[in-house]
Amino acid sequence: MSAAATTHDHAHDHSHDDHAHGHHEQSFVWKYIFSSDHKTIGMQYGITGLIFLLFGFFLMLLMRWSIAYPGIPVPAVDVIRHLPILGDFFEGMFGRWLNADGSLNGELYNMLGAMHGTVMVFFGIVPLGFAAFGNFVMPLQIGTIDMAFPRLNMMSYWFFFISCVLMMYSFFVGTGPVQTGWTMYSPLASTMNMGVTSIWKHGHIWWLLAMVFNISASLLGSVNFIATIINLRTKGMAWMKMPFFCWAMFVTAFLLLLAFPPLEVAAILQLSDRVFGSSFYLPTGLMEGGKQLDISGGGSPLLYQHLFWFLAHPEVYVLILPAFAILTDIIPCNARRPLWGYKSMVYSVLTLGFLSFLVWAHHMYLTGMGTMMSTYFQITTVLISVPSVVLLTCLMVSLWGGSIRFNTQMLFASAFLPMFGIGGLTGLPLAFSFIDLAMHDTYYVIGHFHYVVAPGTIFALFAGVYHWFPKMTGRFMNDKLGKLHFWPSLIGMNLVFAPMFIQGMAGFHRRWYDGGKYFENTSAMSHWTTTLTHKIGAFFGFNIPDNMLSLNIVMSIGAFILALGQVPFIINFWFSIKGGKKITSDNPWEATTMEWATPTPPPHGNFLFDPVAHRGPYEYSVPGHATDFYPQWESEPGKPDLKAVAEKAQAHH
Amino acid sequence: MADNVEAIQKSIKWYLIIGGILILASGATVWLSFVELPTHSLNILVGMILATIKATLVALIFMHLNHERSLIYKILLFTVVLAVVLFALFIFSHEDPLVFPGFYAPVEQQ
Amino acid sequence: MDIPYTVHARPDTGLYNAKIGIWLFLASEVMLFGGLFSAYIFLRVGADYPWPVHDLDVTLGFINTVVLIASSVTVVMAWAMLKLRKFAWYRINMAITVICAGVFMFNKSLEYKAKFSHYAVKLTDGTMLTGHLPNGYHVKFDGVKELSITIAGGNKAVDADPVDVVLPAIEGDVPKFKFPSGTEQELNAATFGELQKATRKAAYEAYQAKRDGMIADAEKVLAAATTPHAIYEAEKRLAIARNYNVIPDTKITLVAASPIKFAANTSDIFGYTDTTLTFCDGTIVTGKLTDDKMTLQVDGVDARGVAQSEKSLAFDHRYLGDAWQKAFVENRDHHIATFEHDYPTRDKTRSATLQKDSLFFKIHTSTPPAEGKAHGDKHGAEAHAPAENHGSGHDYPTVVLEKKDFTFFSNFTPKLNTYYAIYFTLTGLHGLHVVAGALVLLYxxxxxxxxxxxxxxHLANRVEVGGLFWHFVDLVWIFLFPLLYLL
Incomplete structure (x- = not known):
């Protein structure tokens, strides 16, 4: 296939069908492991990301147990820890920190908390949302054969893989993984557990090394994405004919490119503090345990926070933009309506990308920055809500008047809209420093950003999996199992995160490993939700107290429902690869963007003809057109002969 | 871009001249740093202005930014704006003009 | 499979892929060094000590600047020669570039090396003494008869590692040790490994026996329980027994065949008292503290942190004494007088240069200079970096500092202060870029x-892209040199 599918430079004949004999027979290793094909790399990223999402979720389940039932042994822990191989892993990672009776303690809770954040953000959502979908879909949508730098792309994945291994290894070292939150604030992070036989027994070192690799991986990836979008767009694919998906990936790549280096600096300086004993983040006269530390001092913890949040705020948009990207393909496709306000969405996403660099210190109101800085960051923070609202509104309006197909991906997509709305609107009060001073580090904040990321981004990612699965494997995922996945997920997510707002406003702090049991004054409060919980519990014969602590139980039940909800997904995902319903056309959803013009699954080199973008990407229900979709690559209705291309593809397999 | 042969031949002379200027400017920077200006901040300012001029020369001539495509300019402009934001806000967070005396520490006794 | 636009530019953007790639990469690098420079600004603005100015070797720095600029010229020449198809000139220019990178890194290593053996000590009154530690600094113990080591049962942060941690601290011959098994043998990785393995096994067996016992007891209680409450309690007890996970640590005493003397580096110990010394692997030895004084060959007294500089602790009669104090005062007053003469209208307290010249007293001889000669050294006001004095044939006065008189010491590494921390980070990262760039060009x-x-x-494109990176490295140095060496 190579000659036919590869070149844009050289003129060639559409009719010759040498795509079969051009196949280089690649060994398994080069085809599936050290592959430089963007689709394989995308799937590698995707599967790694899904596994890490599951792992991060498991960490969260342990935490939720401790919050709801502090001091009570983790269920079945004595069975798990004595399993043959899994048990050893469990014991090495978590079991050795458990209390003697099998319950969690604060130390383990802190490790779980820090690693839950790290794993979810850097190893789960970014690889899945940006790297996996971006790698698989973006080159197809702009009609090219591969990324601009395929070998760098492979390197990117393998750097990421190394960083995964290092991060996992940090569970097994002497001090255990880091305990200081995913934010890794100095000086606590730099001075914690100073007493070690050698620095390599310290989880913090491994965390930092893993982050350095992770950052290098995203750097390579983002350079690749931007160069590809700029230079490899196919004929006719003008900037404003590009699907919004690619625009969002373009902006995301810029965020990664320019925001990650300061985090790399932060990590390098912290590494230096730890390994060489420097004092970048350690103020003069820092004491620990009543003892003067053997440091020169002169540094500032504020420096760390600035460098960290300069990354971590754009990172929030790195988490959410791929979600928007996915939805802009799924919603028009399943509403059979063009995307409403494509241009305003493009300008919004560009504005959003730029503004996201100017708001970082709204995470730092409590550090005692000056009044001017606070004012400045309040203004920019409120400003940035405007483009976000534009994006969400456009997606909502796109539904208006559509004939909506409620398949699984559309269910997830339509659930995203209100969920993200809740997350976004609850964030507005936090933009103001006077409210934030009270809310800082309470469950209100946790509820806010989890609504954005969990039922927001993760729902969009699920939708993406269901949407592009047929293109990746040639088979559908089961719709019934999909619905069985969706409804428990939706209910579970809301049961977990909605009560957080109530608890947060009651003053519950995010780092209480006992869920507030120790703080009777706060937790004894009653609220109509707690009364309701009490009554429902009483109806089923449980004695749930009528106070804020009862919400912990609600949330943990929610987490349990959420966990059960993922079982159908896992089954569906693995069984559909070989056993799902086969697709009958290369464009099963009758979509308009170019990834559906390729054979299924797309071969090395992607296209069987030279794709040309004749029109915008969202031409659904065009008046006067025979079908309700008018793909980008069709020059005239029905030309090039799609059927012939599809038959060719079938013959190819 | 200087792709044709004549343009490149012409620019070779300029590369050498600019190299010489850069070395001279470095010498000047060293000398100026030993001159006791009224305040040390002034020394820093002068040194940084010289360094910026040198850096601009390198970027324009050696890195061919004097005749580059607009796309590259856009990328770099965006980056430079963000880098400036990084510098400026770091400084402001240290020396916030709206902080009144005594905000952090008691006012010094006169 | 051919990716389009690897060699020729795409018509509408006018760029080939690698050029976009390298500029994006450089944009990212701008943010990387931007972050580092903003850290520099932050640390400098917030420094609570006099920020070192002209402390490094300006000559070496200047040579490196010239070398890097020259290499920047040659790399762009190499590209131009390649475009003109003058291959020999291309090779020559490229070779010069790579050689320049080598020279740069060689100079850098000279600069770094001197700093590792040069020390600064902070006295309790704020005086900084700079100089060399001819024998290093050790906490010395004598009459140690046994090592009391703790082998951790599980995976712990602190675990016995006497072979790597304790043995290097022994002064003189390493004796044989009597192991718990009763045999007297050498302590090395093999013997200790065996001991560790056996101990861990025993500890694990003890743990299992204890757990089994607890389970058996709990089961017995459960069997005997009749009331619901008793059953509940017994089940709880059984759960605790099943989850019991405390593998005990084992304390072991290794008895030395002959008394040991220790001279331990401070980085290898957790702490010490008059009678015990705790190593960072948890090993505790009992003996007698013989010496924790520091012998320092002083080559500089920095009294900028002292309110009355002439009363600095450094001039205590136990240390440098009156003659050096006199020399210090003379030097100080001379500089102040010169400054007043040169700049009569300026505020003396606000001149960082004057502060440094008058209060940071450099010492080049072992005996105090005769009167009137203290300021005779014309390097006084210049960038005579103390770090470079090492091995240049000077003699220095030697002081023996008592532990109670100094609070902090370090060689001129990132530990010393935030200036050296950012200096090493910036130049180290820049050096890595130099090495990486040189390797690519060499390829x-x-x-x-x-x-x-x-x-x-195609090669011209590659050279252009490599050259762009190389110019960026040069560009960073253009800012680094004044910020770290000059200003």
Missing amino acids: FLAFDGKRLRQDPE
Whole structure:
């Protein structure tokens, strides 16, 4: 296939069908492991990301147990820890920190908390949302054969893989993984557990090394994405004919490119503090345990926070933009309506990308920055809500008047809209420093950003999996199992995160490993939700107290429902690869963007003809057109002969 | 871009001249740093202005930014704006003009 | 499979792929060094000590600047020569570039090396003494008869590692040790490994026995329980027994065949008292503290942190004494007088240079200079970096500092202060970039001969991209040099 599918430079004949004999027979290793094909790399990223999402979720389940039932042994822990191989892993990672009776303690809770954040953000959502979908879909949508730098792309994945291994290894070292939150604030992070036989027994070192690799991986990836979008767009694919998906990936790549280096600096300086004993983040006269530390001092913890949040705020948009990207393909496709306000969405996403660099210190109101800085960051923070609202509104309006197909991906997509709305609107009060001073580090904040990321981004990612699965494997995922996945997920997510707002406003702090049991004054409060919980519990014969602590139980039940909800997904995902319903056309959803013009699954080199973008990407229900979709690559209705291309593809397999 | 042969031949002379200027400017920077200006901040300012001029020369001539495509300019402009934001806000967070005396520490006794 | 636009530019953007790639990468690098420079600003603005100015070797720095600028010229010349298809000149220019990188890194290593053996000690009154530790600094213990080591049962942060941690601290011959098994043998990785393995096994067996016992007891209680409450309690007890996970640590005493003397580095110990010394692997030895004084060959007294500089602790009669104090005062007053003469209208307290010249007293001889000669050294006001004095044939006065008189010491590494921390980070990262860039250029020179003959245009693109990176490295140095060496 190579000659036919590869070149844009050289003129060639559409009719010759040498795509079969051009196949280089690649060994398994080069085809599936050290592959430089963007689709394989995308799937590698995707599967790694899904596994890490599951792992991060498991960490969260342990935490939720401790919050709801502090001091009570983790269920079945004595069975798990004595399993043959899994048990050893469990014991090495978590079991050795458990209390003697099998319950969690604060130390383990802190490790779980820090690693839950790290794993979810850097190893789960970014690889899945940006790297996996971006790698698989973006080159197809702009009609090219591969990324601009395929070998760098492979390197990117393998750097990421190394960083995964290092991060996992940090569970097994002497001090255990880091305990200081995913934010890794100095000086606590730099001075914690100073007493070690050698620095390599310290989880913090491994965390930092893993982050350095992770950052290098995203750097390579983002350079690749931007160069590809700029230079490899196919004929006719003008900037404003590009699907919004690619625009969002373009902006995301810029965020990664320019925001990650300061985090790399932060990590390098912290590494230096730890390994060489420097004092970048350690103020003069820092004491620990009543003892003067053997440091020169002169540094500032504020420096760390600035460098960290300069990354971590754009990172929030790195988490959410791929979600928007996915939805802009799924919603028009399943509403059979063009995307409403494509241009305003493009300008919004560009504005959003730029503004996201100017708001970082709204995470730092409590550090005692000056009044001017606070004012400045309040203004920019409120400003940035405007483009976000534009994006969400456009997606909502796109539904208006559509004939909506409620398949699984559309269910997830339509659930995203209100969920993200809740997350976004609850964030507005936090933009103001006077409210934030009270809310800082309470469950209100946790509820806010989890609504954005969990039922927001993760729902969009699920939708993406269901949407592009047929293109990746040639088979559908089961719709019934999909619905069985969706409804428990939706209910579970809301049961977990909605009560957080109530608890947060009651003053519950995010780092209480006992869920507030120790703080009777706060937790004894009653609220109509707690009364309701009490009554429902009483109806089923449980004695749930009528106070804020009862919400912990609600949330943990929610987490349990959420966990059960993922079982159908896992089954569906693995069984559909070989056993799902086969697709009958290369464009099963009758979509308009170019990834559906390729054979299924797309071969090395992607296209069987030279794709040309004749029109915008969202031409659904065009008046006067025979079908309700008018793909980008069709020059005239029905030309090039799609059927012939599809038959060719079938013959190819 | 200087792709044709004549343009490149012409620019070779300029590369050498600019190299010489850069070395001279470095010498000047060293000398100026030993001159006791009224305040040390002034020394820093002068040194940084010289360094910026040198850096601009390198970027324009050696890195061919004097005749580059607009796309590259856009990328770099965006980056430079963000880098400036990084510098400026770091400084402001240290020396916030709206902080009144005594905000952090008691006012010094006169 | 051919990716389009690897050699020729795409018509509408006017760029080939690698050029976009390298500029994006450089944009990212701008943010990387931008972050580092903003850290520099932050640390400098917030420094609570006099920020070192002209402390490094300006000459060496200047030479490096020239070298790097020259290499920047040659790399762009190499590209131009390749475009003109003058292959010999291309090779020469490229080779010079790579050689320049080598010279740069060689100078850098000279600069670094001197700093590792040069120390600064902070006295309790704020005086900084700089100089050399001819024998290093050790906490010395004598009469140690046994090592009390703790082998952790599970995976712990602190675990016995006497072979790597304790043995290097022994002064003189390492004796044999009597192991718990009763045999007297050498302590090395093999013997300790065996001991560790056996101990861990025993500890694990003890743990299992204890757990089994607890389970058996709990089961017995459960069997005997009759009331619901008793059953509940017994089940709880059984759960605790099943989950019991405390593998005990084992304390072991290794008895030395002959008394040991220790001279331990401070980085290898957790702490010490008059009678015990705790190593960072948890090993505790009991003996007698013989010496924790520091012998320092002083080459500088920095009294900028002292309110009355002439009363600095450094001039205590136990240390430098009156004669040096006199020399210090004379030098100080001379500089102040000169400044008042040169700049009569300026505020003396606000001149960082004057502060440094008058209060940071450099010492080049072992005996105090005769009167009137203290300021005779014309390097006084210049960038005579103390770090470079090492091995240049000077003699220095030696002081023996008592532990109670100094609070902190370090060689001129990141630990010393935030200036050296950011200095090493910035120049170290810059050095890594130099090495990486030089390797790439060397690859083009040495291994891309085939491309040179067959597709010089492609190689020219590669050289241009490598050159862009190289210019960026030069550009960073243009800012680094004044910020770290001059201002």
